[in-house]
Amino acid sequence: MPTYRVHVSKDYTVFAAGHFVTYDGSQCEPLHGHNYRAAVSVEGDLDENQYVFNFVPLKRILRGICDGLDHRMLLPTGNALLDITHAPPSYTVRFQDKTYVFPDTDVVQLPIANTTSENLARWIGEAMVAEMRARGIGLAGLRALEVEVEESFGQRAFCRLELPAA
Ligand SMILES: [Zn+2]
Numbered sequence: 468m469p470t471y472r473v474h475v476s477k478d479y480t481v482f483a484a485g486h487f488v489t490y491d492g493s494q495c496e497p498l499h500g501h502n503y504r505a506a507v508s509v510e511g512d513l514d515e516n517q518y519v520f521n522f523v524p525l526k527r528i529l530r531g532i533c534d535g536l537d538h539r540m541l542l543p544t545g546n547a548l549l550d551i552t553h554a555p556p557s558y559t560v561r562f563q564d565k566t567y568v569f570p571d572t573d574v575v576q577l578p579i580a581n582t583t584s585e586n587l588a589r590w591i592g593e594a595m596v597a598e599m600r601a602r603g604i605g606l607a608g609l610r611a612l613e614v615e616v617e618e619s620f621g622q623r624a625f626c627r628l629e630l631p632a633a
Contacts, residue, residue, distance in 0.1 A: 470510065471510065471511065471512070471513055471519045472508050472509065472510045472519065473508065473509050473518075473519045473520050473522065473525065474506065474507070474508045475506060475507050475508075475522065475525050475526050475529055476504070476505075476506035476507075476615075477526060477529075477530070479530055479533075480504065480505045480506065480507075480526070480529045480530055480533050481502060481503060481504050481505070481533060481537075482502075482503050482505070482533045482534070482536040482537040482538075482539075483500060483501070483502050483503070483537060483538060484500060484501065484503060484536050484537065484538070484539050484540070484541050484575075485498060485499070485500040485539070485540040485541065486498075486499070486500065486501070486540070486541045486582040487499065487582075488581050488582060488583055489546060489548045489549065489562065489581060490581075492548075493548075493563075495548070495562045495563070495565065498567065501618040501619060502619075503533075503536075503584075503587070503616055503617065503618055504616070504617040505529060505532075505533050505588075505591055505614065505615065505616055505617075506529075506614070506615040506617075507525065507529050507591075507592070507595060507612065507613065507614050507615070508611075508612070508613045508615075509525065509609055509611070509612050509613075510609070510610045510611045510612075510613075511608045511609035511610050511611075511630075512608040512609075512610075513608075514608060519608075519609070520609065524599075524602065524604060528595055528598045528599065528602075529591075529595065531598070532591055532594050532595060532598070533591075535575065536575055538573075539573060539574060539575040540569050540573050540574050540575070541575055541577055541582045541587075542558060542560065542569075542574055542575070542576050542577065542582075543577055543579045543580060543581050543582050543586070544576050544577065544578050544579075545577075545578050545579050545580040546579075546580055546581055547580075548562060549561070549562055550562075551576075553571065553576075555571055556570055556571050556572070557569060557570060557571060558571055558574050558576075577590055578590075583624065584616040584617070584618045584622075584623065584624035585616075585624040585625075585626060587616045587624075588614040588615065588616040588624050588625060588626035589614070589626040589628075591614045591616065592612055592613070592614040592626050592627075592628045593628065595612060595614070596612060596628065596630070606630055606631075609630045610629070610630060611627055611628065611629050611630055612627070612628050612630060613625055613626065613627040613628070614626050614628075
């Protein structure tokens with residue numbers, strides 16, 4: 468049996484965002500940003516149209532998710548080393564002796580432990596599956612969805628989500 472996969476990586480599936488990563492239990496990168504590029508692959512059987520997945524909604528869904536992250540500060544609310552409080556109109560983030568205050572309009576909260584490209588890839592993948600379901604797009608026949616996040620040239624992370632058999 469042949470296997471099929473479609474892949475989308477467009478010049479508009481990008482987002483410029485601020486972040487920092489905590490590491491080694493007690494360290495925190497300085498605040499900085501990346502021009503992230505996102506791509507998605509979907510694997511599965513051919514449907515009655517001979518598609519794995521129609522490119523048009525696949526591009527739209529990935530673009531919508533990227534647009535929601537574009538020009539935002541990405542805050543990982545699952546990070547145990549950061550003290551994040553939201554008192555509108557601001558988020559305050561504390562790490563040891565550092566304090567950052569961000570306007571809440573400029574922030575996207577992500578329920579992840581760190582804003583690594585690996586975790587961003589997983590979050591984007593899960594958001595894509597949720598958006599497909601919200602749009603009533605059937606996932607029958609699809610086996611896996613893989614998201615790639617490139618944070619700088621030649622430096623990428625991947626997350627593959629196996630999709631439950633329908
Ligand atoms: Zn970075």
